[in-house]
Amino acid sequence: MISFDQALALVEASVASLPGEDVPLAEAAGRVLAVPVFARREAPFSDVAAMDGYAVHDGSTTAGMQLAVIGESRAGAGFSGAVQPGQAIRIFTGAPMPKGADRVIMQEYAMQEGDTVRFAEGYGPGWHVRAAGSDFSAGDLLLDVGTRLGPRAIVAAAAADQAMLKVSAQPKVAIIGTGDELAPPGEAHLRADAIPESVTYGIAALAKQAGARVVARMIGEDSLPALERLAGDMLDKADVVIVTGGASVGERDFAKPMFAPHGMELLFSKVAMKPGKPVWLGRAKGKWVLGLPGNPTSAMVTARLFLRALLAGLQGQSITQVLQWRALPLACQMPATGGRETFIRARWDADGLRSLSNQDSGVQLALAQADWLIRSAPNSPALDVGGMVTALEF
Ligand SMILES: Nc1nc2c(c(=O)[nH]1)N[C@H]1C(S)=C(S)[C@@H](COP(=O)(O)OP(=O)(O)OC[C@H]3O[C@@H](n4cnc5c(N)ncnc54)[C@H](O)[C@@H]3O)O[C@H]1N2
Ligand code: MOO
Numbered sequence: 562m563i564s565f566d567q568a569l570a571l572v573e574a575s576v577a578s579l580p581g582e583d584v585p586l587a588e589a590a591g592r593v594l595a596v597p598v599f600a601r602r603e604a605p606f607s608d609v610a611a612m613d614g615y616a617v618h619d620g621s622t623t624a625g626m627q628l629a630v631i632g633e634s635r636a637g638a639g640f641s642g643a644v645q646p647g648q649a650i651r652i653f654t655g656a657p658m659p660k661g662a663d664r665v666i667m668q669e670y671a672m673q674e675g676d677t678v679r680f681a682e683g684y685g686p687g688w689h690v691r692a693a694g695s696d697f698s699a700g701d702l703l704l705d706v707g708t709r710l711g712p713r714a715i716v717a718a719a720a721a722d723q724a725m726l727k728v729s730a731q732p733k734v735a736i737i738g739t740g741d742e743l744a745p746p747g748e749a750h751l752r753a754d755a756i757p758e759s760v761t762y763g764i765a766a767l768a769k770q771a772g773a774r775v776v777a778r779m780i781g782e783d784s785l786p787a788l789e790r791l792a793g794d795m796l797d798k799a800d801v802v803i804v805t806g807g808a809s810v811g812e813r814d815f816a817k818p819m820f821a822p823h824g825m826e827l828l829f830s831k832v833a834m835k836p837g838k839p840v841w842l843g844r845a846k847g848k849w850v851l852g853l854p855g856n857p858t859s860a861m862v863t864a865r866l867f868l869r870a871l872l873a874g875l876q877g878q879s880i881t882q883v884l885q886w887r888a889l890p891l892a893c894q895m896p897a898t899g900g901r902e903t904f905i906r907a908r909w910d911a912d913g914l915r916s917l918s919n920q921d922s923g924v925q926l927a928l929a930q931a932d933w934l935i936r937s938a939p940n941s942p943a944l945d946v947g948g949m950v951t952a953l954e955f
Contacts, residue, residue, distance in 0.1 A: 562831045562838075565902040569870055569880060571828050572842065576849070576874030579730040579800065586719055589710050591772060592728035593876040598704040601722040603694040608658040610634070612689040615671055615678055616662035621646030624682040630673065634659055649678050658690055665689035696720075707878045709772065729876040734768045735777040735799035736761045737791060739807040739816060740855060743780050759925055760805045760860045764853065767864050771872040771883070773801070781819075788819035796823055796846045800875060803868065806855025808839035816852045820845050833939070835901040836922035837863035842871075849875075859922040862904050862934065865955055886936065886951045889914050895944040898937040906931035907952065914952055931955050 563571075581595030610616065616634065628649040634640040636655035644650055644661035652658070652665055670684035697703060703717045704710075710718060710728070718726060744755035746762070758780060765775045776799050781788045795802045807816035817825070825845035832840050836859035841852040849871060853860040866884065873883040892913035895905070906927055907914040914935060917927045934955045944950065 562833045563829050565832055565834045565866075568829050568832045568840075568842070568867070569884075572867065572870045572874060573880050575828060575844075576871055578877035579732060579875050581727045581877075582730055583725045583727050585725055586715070586723065589718065589726045589728060590712065590715055592710050592726075592731070593772060593878055594704055594706055594708045594710065594726065595729045595877055596727040597702055597706050598718050598721050598723060598726065600697050600699055600701045600703055600720075602699045604696040604720055605691050605693055607639075607693045609636075609691050609693075610652045610654055610656050610658060610665045610689060611691050612665050612667045612687075613653050614665045614667040614669075614689065615649040615680075616640075616644060616652040616659055616665055617649045618644055618646055618661055619664040619688070622649075622664070622666075622680070624680050624684065627677050627679050630676050630678050632659070663688070663690065707876075707882060709878070709882075731772060731774040732801055732872055732875040733776045733799045734765075734773040734801045734803060734872075735795040736764050736768070736775065736779075736803045736805070737788075737795060738778075738780045738805045739783065739788070740780070741783045760853075760855065760857050763857070763861055763928070764803055764805060764864050764868070767861070767868060768801075768803075768872065771869050772876055773872050783815070785815050785818060788815050789822050792819045792845075793823055796820075796848050796850075799848065801849045801851060801868075801871060803851045803853060803864075805853045805860050808841065808852050808854045817841065817843070820850055825850060833901045834863075835899070835903045837866075837904070838901065840867060842867065854922070856922040857925045858906065858928060861928055862906075862922075862955075865934065865953070866904075884953060886953055888949050889933075889952045891915075891944055891946055891948045891950055894946060895935070895937070895948070895950070897943045898939065898941045900939050902939055903937040903941075905935040905937065906955065907933045907935050909933055913947070914950065 632640045633651045634656040639657035640659040650659045666684045670681045738761040743758035746757045749755040749757040804816040807814040823845040825843040828842045830841045839854045840863040843850040869883045870880045890913040892910045892915045907916045919927045933952045936951045
């Protein structure tokens with residue numbers, strides 16, 4: 562059995578990014594850049610006013626003096642002439658500074674009478690001018706390859722004056738749940754021995770959040786020939802096929818055997834971690850196959866770690882971009898851990914991380930309560946309140 566770090570290193574070393582595609586800016590949110598975004602021109606493109614008021618030549622302007630208002634500069638329609646001492650231009654936020662003017666006096670300090678204006682004492686100290694290029698220069702790198710385009714990054718991409726962006730293709734994901742006991746949510750109470758199928762929904766949500774497109778999600782029949790056919794169909798359709806459940810050692814655990822006729826090669830078949838020991842990763846027909854344990858908490862923990870890492874690689878991101886470990890203090894005591902790398906479900910409290918009381922790998926309620934995963938190396942000693950731990954947003 563390999564260690565968690567060895568398993569991650571295998572993912573990092575073996576996963577190559579999918580080809581890129583061009584998308585219009587308006588459709589790029591959530592995608593990952595396949596080429597960097599450079600600014601087409603500087604911003605602001607000229608010196609511009611940062612306030613509504615009057616543009617003047619500072620050196621020849623004092624409070625109380627009368628200036629002639631000789632024109633107007635609006636964003637999108639600047640003043641073409643020049644400002645001389647004793648003159649002012651009515652100006653609005655974002656408008657280009659006219660030639661000869663170097664300061665904007667806010668209109669709150671101005672008294673305009675007809676075509677003249679005077680300014681009250683105390684209009685400084687601000688000059689209220691944004692210098693050309695003070696945001697960025699032409700040719701500047703605004704967003705690097707591998708950036709996921711969140712709302713703030715989209716602003717920067719648009720500001721670069723780029724209509725199309727090259728992004729990595731969205732990995733296509735198919736999710737197959739296994740287990741005769743599973744019933745669609747809403748129907749489990751109708752059958753005495755059924756439980757609501759929860760895991761594939763959570764995995765689908767996680768995959769979407771990570772930038773994937775879920776092309777299929779279903780419960781496979783508990784029969785090997787049917788599952789073998791399903792595996793083949795899903796390998797044709799998807800870049801990543803995820804199987805949940807059937808990963809342990811029971812005689813009806815078909816998760817790996819169903820891919821055998823498709824020539825699956827395993828990268829790893831078990832990881833020394835808790836929960837999630839039965840997680841495995843394989844490759845068949847040029848596609849990825851990820852086996853997750855059926856226990857809901859084990860499935861979500863291993864998906865957070867390995868599915869996120871796999872989807873990052875397929876989208877040209879590094880694993881460290883999606884597994885950002887933080888050093889955080891504990892708000893509770895933590896017991897010593899055993900021989901496997903342990904991932905403790907925890908919640909952020911005002912003063913630190915608090916582990917959830919129910920750490921059973923089969924639970925579902927605690928998943929809704931956990932927002933952090935604490936990582937403890939094998940055989941870690943017990944820790945007291947205030948002790949520092951390594952944790953990941955869950
Ligand atoms: N003799 C051994 N037994 C088990 C071992 C072992 O090493 N030797 N490993 C244990 C560990 S660790 C885990 S984790 C589980 C993993 O089991 P499977 O991946 O085979 O999962 P299942 O048996 O199919 O299901 C486990 C549990 O989870 C429920 N489940 C499954 N799928 C779903 C779903 N889609 N939605 C909701 N709940 C689901 C299922 O009903 C079971 O209760 O094996 C241990 N056993
Ligand atoms: O490793 Mo299993 O994931 O304990 O429940």
